[in-house]
Amino acid sequence: MKGFITMLAALMLALAATCEAAVKVYRIDLDEEIGATTWQFTRAGLQAARERGADLVLVHLNTYGGEVGAADSIRTALLHCGIPTMAFVDNNAASAGALIALACDTVIMRPDATMGAATVVNGTDGQAMPDKYQSYMRGIMRATAESHGKVLDADGRWRWRRDPVIAEAMVDPRVEVDGLIDDTRVLTFTPDEAVRWGYADGKADNVAEALAHIGVESFEIQRYQPTWVDRLTGFFGSPGVQAILIMIIVGGIYFELQTPGMGFPSMAALGAAVLYFLPLYISGVVSSWIVVVFVVGLLLMLLELFVIPGFGIAGIAGGVMMSASLFFGLFENFSFSLGGVSSIAMWYSLGTMMAGVALAIGAIWLLTSRYGTRLMGGRNMLVKEQLVADGYIGVDMRPSRYVGMDAVALTDMRPSGKVMVDGERLDAVSDDGFIDSGTAVRIVRYENAQLYVEHARVCIVDE
Numbered sequence: 001m002k003g004f005i006t007m008l009a010a011l012m013l014a015l016a017a018t019c020e021a022a023v024k025v026y027r028i029d030l031d032e033e034i035g036a037t038t039w040q041f042t043r044a045g046l047q048a049a050r051e052r053g054a055d056l057v058l059v060h061l062n063t064y065g066g067e068v069g070a071a072d073s074i075r076t077a078l079l080h081c082g083i084p085t086m087a088f089v090d091n092n093a094a095s096a097g098a099l100i101a102l103a104c105d106t107v108i109m110r111p112d113a114t115m116g117a118a119t120v121v122n123g124t125d126g127q128a129m130p131d132k133y134q135s136y137m138r139g140i141m142r143a144t145a146e147s148h149g150k151v152l153d154a155d156g157r158w159r160w161r162r163d164p165v166i167a168e169a170m171v172d173p174r175v176e177v178d179g180l181i182d183d184t185r186v187l188t189f190t191p192d193e194a195v196r197w198g199y200a201d202g203k204a205d206n207v208a209e210a211l212a213h214i215g216v217e218s219f220e221i222q223r224y225q226p227t228w229v230d231r232l233t234g235f236f237g238s239p240g241v242q243a244i245l246i247m248i249i250v251g252g253i254y255f256e257l258q259t260p261g262m263g264f265p266s267m268a269a270l271g272a273a274v275l276y277f278l279p280l281y282i283s284g285v286v287s288s289w290i291v292v293v294f295v296v297g298l299l300l301m302l303l304e305l306f307v308i309p310g311f312g313i314a315g316i317a318g319g320v321m322m323s324a325s326l327f328f329g330l331f332e333n334f335s336f337s338l339g340g341v342s343s344i345a346m347w348y349s350l351g352t353m354m355a356g357v358a359l360a361i362g363a364i365w366l367l368t369s370r371y372g373t374r375l376m377g378g379r380n381m382l383v384k385e386q387l388v389a390d391g392y393i394g395v396d397m398r399p400s401r402y403v404g405m406d407a408v409a410l411t412d413m414r415p416s417g418k419v420m421v422d423g424e425r426l427d428a429v430s431d432d433g434f435i436d437s438g439t440a441v442r443i444v445r446y447e448n449a450q451l452y453v454e455h456a457r458v459c460i461v462d463e
Contacts (some may be wrong), residue, residue, distance in 0.1 A: 002265075008229075013118045015159065022212075022218040022220040023055045023056060023218065023219040023220070024052070024053060024056070024219075024220055024222070025054065025055070025056045025057075025058050025132065025211065025216070025219050025220065025221045025222070025247050026045070026048065026049035026052065026054035026056070026083075026221075026222050026223075026224065027057075027059050027060055027207075027221050027222065027223045027224065028042060028045035028046070028049075028057065028058070028059050028060065028110055028224045029041075029060045029223070029224070030042070030059060030061050030062075030063055030074075030097070030100065030146060031060070031061075031062040031063060031090075032055060032063065033064070033065070033066040034063055034065060034066025034067055034070050034071050034074070034095075034096040034097065034100070034237070035066045035067045035069055035070050035234070035238055036067075036234045036235070036237035036238040037230075037234025037235060037237075038063075038066070038070060038074070038231050038234070039070040039073050039074055039234070040222065040226075040231075040237065041230060041234070042073075042074045042077055042078075043073075044226075045224035045229055046077055046078075046081045046083075049081070049083055049224075049301065050081070050082070050083065052222060053085070054083055055083070055214070056083065056084050056086060056211075057078075057081065057083050057084070057085045057086070058085075058086050058087050058088060058207065058210075058211075058221070059078070059086065059087045059088070059101075060087075060090060060207070060373065061087055061088065061089050061090060061092070061093045061097055061100065061101055062090045062091045062092050062093075063092060063093065063094065063095055063096070063097040064092055064094045064095065064097070065094045065095025065096040065098075065117075065118075066095070066096045067096065067239070068096060068120055068133075068137060068348075069239075070096070070350040071096030071097075071099050071100060072099070072140060073093075074100050074103070075099050075100060075102075075103040075140070075144060076082075076103075078100065078103040078104060078275060079103050079144070080207055083420070084103065084105050084106075085104040085105050085106070085325060086104055086106040086107070086108065086210065086211075086214070087101040087103075087104035087106070088108050088109075088110075088207055088210045089101055089108070089110060089113045089115055089200075090105065090110055090113065091110060091112070091113050091114075092113065092115075092116040093109075093113070093114070093116075093118065094114065094115070094117050094118075094188075094202075095118050095119070095121075096118070097115070098115050098116050098117070098118045098141075098170055099118060099140065099141060099144060101115055101363055102141065102144045102145060102162065102167060102199070103147075103272075105143050105148070105196070105203055106201050106213075106214055106215055106397045107147050107199065107200045108200065108201060108202050108204050108209075108210035109191040109200045109202075109203055109330045110191070110203065110204065111191055111197075111203050111205065112191075112206060113196055114188055114189065114190060114202070114295050115189045116170045116186070116188035116200070117170065117186050117187075117188045118141060118170040118171045118186075118188050119134065119170075119172070119173075119186050120133040120134055120137045120171070126305060128158075129206065129417060130276070130362055132427040134171055134172055134452075137171045138167075138168045138171045138172055141164075141166040141167035141168060141170060141171055142165075142167050142168055143164075144162070144167065145160065145162040145163065145164040145166070145326065146164050146231075148154045148160075148162050149161055149162045154213060154416050161198060162198055162199055163177075163198065163244045163398065165177060165195065165415045166180065166187065166199065167320055169181055169187040170186065170187045170188070171186070171188070171303070173185055173186045174184070175187075177436075178448070179192070180193070180197060183189050184428055188344070190247075190446070191203045195362070198257065201213060203245065207221070209222070214451040219414070220415055224372050229282070232279065233279040233282055234279075235279075236275055236276070236278075236279040237279050237280065239348065239351070239352045239355075242276065242330070242352050242416065243352050243355040243356040243359060244356070244359065245272045245273075245275055245276040245356070246272075246276070246326055246352070246353065246355075246356025246357065246359075246360070247274035247356045247359035247360040247363060248268055248269060248271075248360075248361075249269045249273055249276065249322075249326065249356075250269075250270045250356065250357060250360035251265070251268075251269075251360045252265040252266060252267075252269025252270075252272065253265070253266075253269050253301065253319075253322075253365050253371055254360070254364055255364075255367075256269065256305070257305070269299075269378055270398050273294065275296075276326070276329070277290075277294065277329060279292050280329055284395055286329045288330055289331045290325050291325070291329075293321050293325040294321070294322055294323065294325035294329075295420045296318075296321055297318040297319070297320070297325065298318065299318070299320030299321070299323035300314045300315070300317050300318030301314075301315060301318035301319065303318075304318065326353065326356075327350075328355050329344075329385055330348075330349035330352055331349055333454065345389070366374040395449050396449065397446075399426060399449075399451055400446040402421050402443045402451065403443050403444065403446050403451075404420065404428070404442070404443065404444075405421055405422065405442070405443050406421075406440060406441070406442055406443075406456055407419040407420060407421035407428075407440075407441050407442070407443055407453065408420045408421075408438065408439070408440060408441065409435050409436065409438060409439045409441055409453075410425060410437060411437050412434070412435070413429070413430040413434065413435040413453070414430075414434050415429055415430035415431075415433065415434065415435075416428070416429045416430070417430070417435070417437075419441060419443075419451070419453060421443065426451055427450070427451065428441075428443070428450075428451040428452065429450055429451070429452050429453070430452075430453055431444060431453065431454050431456070432453075432454045432455050435453070435455065439453060439455065439456075440453060440455070440456035441453040441456055442454055442455075442456045442457070
């Protein structure tokens with residue numbers, strides 16, 4: 001109730017000033033999938049609205065939803081921005097978009113718009129997530145509805161301005177609201193239904209008509225224009241990209257420990273760490289001390305690699321510090337306590353960290369297996385096979401079978417010549433100096449594609 005009265009007082013002051021100056025409206029467009037990028041837009045847009053002294057923040061919504069974690073961050077920022085807010089639902093405010101609309105002080109919908117269907121679903125196949133996730137989403141929706149307080153109705157009774165039970169019905173099909181929806185469907189509002197049940201304050205075809213609903217006739221709109229830095233920051237702040245960067249960091253450190261000196265793995269890990277922390281630091285999500293902890297951990301690892309032999313306290317401490325900084329860097333403005341961290345943020349951060357570690361383990365296994373050797377060898381090693389069918393001839397080892405057999409010198413061996421063995425004429429070299437033709441010899445070895453012979457030893461037996 002307090003927040004609603006504050007909003008009305010601020011709007012009344014703004015309206016009172018319209019005869020002297022136009023109301024300053026700052027517009028933030030959320031017309032993409034809700035995620036790290038749209039959260040970056042909202043954060044930067046609200047900051048710009050405060051710096052420019054805006055009287056009203058207009059959130060232009062046209063989205064089918066997105067990540068619950070990002071939507072929760074946007075919801076919290078809108079509830080505590082200190083400036084009256086209005087959501088103009090231009091066609092769609094589905095799922096996470098419904099939560100964002102619900103967080104605004106005023107909601108105006110286009111006549112053909114829809115709002116609702118906030119069930120948490122799996123991003124891969126669209127199936128509803130387990131009740132643990134639905135329970136938390138129901139709580140977020142209910143708390144957001146309750147934040148708008150109560151109003152006095154025509155009968156003199158206090159009622160919720162936005163009924164929390166209806167907010168739950170947008171998430172859970174088991175929630176029934178008499179006269180609105182049974183327990184077999186998830187609630188999605190049409191504009192007329194939303195106005196009737198207090199979830200919208202009116203209908204409008206455009207922004208000017210939406211502002212007219214709250215009595216703003218003279219206004220000046222400034223529109224937040226995302227920069228390439230905002231988009232880049234949002235991209236590298238998405239959970240999927242963060243998991244891949246964690247994979248590169250962990251995998252790079254592992255492979256660097258297996259090889260001496262500074263090589264490609266360490267460069268890859270360092271580059272991934274910069275891309276991981278820099279967007280978080282620029283956007284104000286991560287505190288400076290977390291980056292310092294990572295750098296100190298990295299220095300300890302380098303000390304272990306190049307100064308201290310083996311892997312001991314310095315290496316273990318460095319690994320722990322780096323892992324902790326990667327994990328706690330995922331929490332916004334973390335300050336030595338998990339008390340202010342929501343459970344949904346905790347699960348998303350833990351999921352991102354575990355996904356990155358799992359990807360790193362998978363990559364390490366692949367690259368160190370025989371499949372990885374083939375994959376890397378195909379590009380970096382000589383693997384051409386010299387096949388006989390392609391004309392490559394190796395050493396003929398068939399003559400080695402004659403070693404130990406008796407033969408006869410067919411020519412004088414000085415020291416090379418020819419011998420007859422087992423009916424075949426073969427080249428041979430004498431190990432006994434010159435040998436005359438017709439002399440009995442014995443083949444003693446086969447080396448470098450050459451037979452070697454000696455005089456045959458004749459044993460005389462006395463009778």
